[in-house]
Amino acid sequence: MIQIENMYKKYIMGDNVVNALNGVDLHIREHEFVAIVGPSGSGKSTLMNMIGCLDVPTAGRFFIDGYDASKLSDDQQAEIRNKKIGFVFQGFNLIQKLTALENVEMPLIYSGMRAAERQKRAVNALESVGLGDRVHHTPTELSGGQQQRVAIARALVTDPPIILGDEPTGNLDSKSGKEIMQIFKNLNAKGNTIILITHDDHIAEQAKRIIRIMDGKIIEDREVS
Amino acid sequence: MGLLQAYKMAIKSIRSNKVRSFLTMLGVIIGVMSVITAVAFAEGTTKQITDQLSSLGTNLINVYITGRGSNRQVTYEQLKEFGDKNSEVISAIAPEMSINSATTKYGTNVRDTRIIGTTSDYEKTKVRGAQSGRYLMEIDNDNRQRVAVIGTAVVNDIFDGNNPIGESIKIDGNVFKVVGVLAEIADGSDSSDDDQIVIPVSVAQRMSQNSQINNYAILATDSESVDAAMIVLEEFLTKIYGDSNSFRLMNAAQMLDTLGSVTGTLMLLLGGIAGISLVVGGIGIMNIMLVSVTERTREIGIRKAIGAKKRNILTQFLIEALMVTGIGGTIGLMLGCGVIFSIGRMGIVPSVYSFKWMTLSFGISLLVGVIFGIFPANKAANLNPIQALRHE
Numbered sequence A: 001m002i003q004i005e006n007m008y009k010k011y012i013m014g015d016n017v018v019n020a021l022n023g024v025d026l027h028i029r030e031h032e033f034v035a036i037v038g039p040s041g042s043g044k045s046t047l048m049n050m051i052g053c054l055d056v057p058t059a060g061r062f063f064i065d066g067y068d069a070s071k072l073s074d075d076q077q078a079e080i081r082n083k084k085i086g087f088v089f090q091g092f093n094l095i096q097k098l099t100a101l102e103n104v105e106m107p108l109i110y111s112g113m114r115a116a117e118r119q120k121r122a123v124n125a126l127e128s129v130g131l132g133d134r135v136h137h138t139p140t141e142l143s144g145g146q147q148q149r150v151a152i153a154r155a156l157v158t159d160p161p162i163i164l165g166d167e168p169t170g171n172l173d174s175k176s177g178k179e180i181m182q183i184f185k186n187l188n189a190k191g192n193t194i195i196l197i198t199h200d201d202h203i204a205e206q207a208k209r210i211i212r213i214m215d216g217k218i219i220e221d222r223e224v225s
Numbered sequence B: 001m002g003l004l005q006a007y008k009m010a011i012k013s014i015r016s017n018k019v020r021s022f023l024t025m026l027g028v029i030i031g032v033m034s035v036i037t038a039v040a041f042a043e044g045t046t047k048q049i050t051d052q053l054s055s056l057g058t059n060l061i062n063v064y065i066t067g068r069g070s071n072r073q074v075t076y077e078q079l080k081e082f083g084d085k086n087s088e089v090i091s092a093i094a095p096e097m098s099i100n101s102a103t104t105k106y107g108t109n110v111r112d113t114r115i116i117g118t119t120s121d122y123e124k125t126k127v128r129g130a131q132s133g134r135y136l137m138e139i140d141n142d143n144r145q146r147v148a149v150i151g152t153a154v155v156n157d158i159f160d161g162n163n164p165i166g167e168s169i170k171i172d173g174n175v176f177k178v179v180g181v182l183a184e185i186a187d188g189s190d191s192s193d194d195d196q197i198v199i200p201v202s203v204a205q206r207m208s209q210n211s212q213i214n215n216y217a218i219l220a221t222d223s224e225s226v227d228a229a230m231i232v233l234e235e236f237l238t239k240i241y242g243d244s245n246s247f248r249l250m251n252a253a254q255m256l257d258t259l260g261s262v263t264g265t266l267m268l269l270l271g272g273i274a275g276i277s278l279v280v281g282g283i284g285i286m287n288i289m290l291v292s293v294t295e296r297t298r299e300i301g302i303r304k305a306i307g308a309k310k311r312n313i314l315t316q317f318l319i320e321a322l323m324v325t326g327i328g329g330t331i332g333l334m335l336g337c338g339v340i341f342s343i344g345r346m347g348i349v350p351s352v353y354s355f356k357w358m359t360l361s362f363g364i365s366l367l368v369g370v371i372f373g374i375f376p377a378n379k380a381a382n383l384n385p386i387q388a389l390r391h392e
């Protein structure tokens, strides 16, 4: 499903060169539930952004669902993001002026779906994360946990095979965090491939595989017993 | 994603950012409105002056004798003789001797009005005759007949609108017989050309105890002859007075030419002001667009992260900018036309609607709005989603 070979990402800031990814090899199969852990600044988000086709590596090869991602045009990358991947950010990244429903509908607009079908699916997605009664609220009218659930609904509304979460519980209290983790577990049980970044060892233990990163390199890769 | 969807998205965005949309529109409104009203003012004023000058008659040459104390003096008879010799370019010469305020009495009614002493030729030079009764005749001057042709403002005032023909009036104590009413040309309003009385010049000379005539109205045979007529007049008068400073020749067409260059400068000046208003409006638009660019860059990052292509983003922002500036421009046009109409109604200057300037100002505002609406959006759409989301 995801195949990364010898990937590098360099950031050049004036005279400073940061090797955010320093030769990463990684293979993730369908239906896996992977947690990526490591200290702050170790390159977790950078790796996740590469997997999500949100950024391009400096060097290395990367296949997603059979496509050679390094050879895709901008528009093709946009299409992969739209159809294959659901991304959940630490900071939610909802559009503040739009309602929960409009936010969730948006990926479907870009995939060209008709309005009636779109609304039905968006409402279903919101119901599946327990927000059936909040569809017309804007993000500012929702709690952090609720906003993150809207973001998850947006990620899964296109029914993508892969769902990525960059510290999705990082900004939430422990109760909301637990609820969000439960949603991810349910999605994995239904067959989605889940990749989560986390600081929290307790959360990492709930995954089936843990990958530890340090200074842009994978230093540990183990199955959770 | 189709155009309809992009359009819906633009509307949603405009409505959810009312303040920003309004401020952008305001820039366009100010730009369009100030340009078209400024231009309308200039063109209206020009039209007003042009109309007034044209109404003087473009074939008419006015001669003003200014040479005082000179012992040489052109006489009416000399001018007449000169006119007859140059009949191919000059068709009529009338003296014009004015008494600016004379007391006119009919019974107990009194009015101060302007008296013009002239001849029957005045009818031709002014292209204005009598609307009832008769005009002056040659015999009136020859016999120093005390007859008067009076304007409608005088009729309305001292005759209370009754038929004055055949009645006797007193002008500065002299009895005159009213023989005609001058054709009305200014709605009979006070101090206009309807507020005057025409009498024989020979009588006027007697009354003022002054035989010197300082003004003449001379009619060229047609518009092509005006220049030639002025040249021969100039020659003739220079010969009599010895220099060309003792008299002045004026012609409405010539003044229109002069006015043309003045209004050209005026339009240039107003073009500058118009340009400045457009720039000010444009800067307003630009500011609003740039201020919101951080917020919008994040929005673009989010949209791209969930699968928007570059052209989806650009279409949405283009439609949004077109709509905001288009609506603003339309409001600006309507307000501007309202102002133009009102100043016309209030009689300040005539309403002139300049299609050229309306299109121009509307077009420029639209262009500015679109450029500054699209330029930041294009920059953001070229970033990858992560760069756009990091933007601050």
Ligand SMILES: Nc1ncnc2c1ncn2[C@@H]1O[C@H](COP(=O)(O)OP(=O)(O)O)[C@@H](O)[C@H]1O
Binding pocket: A011, A012, A013, A018, A019, A020, A038, A039, A040, A041, A042, A043, A044, A045, A046, A047
């Ligand atoms: N856009 C960027 N420009 C410059 N340096 C960056 C950028 N993004 C990340 N980095 C650097 O790359 C390294 C890895 O960052 P990141 O992947 O965000 O770490 P993590 O998510 O593990 O905390 C850090 O040193 C960070 O400062």
Ligand SMILES: [Mg+2]
Binding pocket: A044, A045, A046
């Ligand atoms: Mg991170």
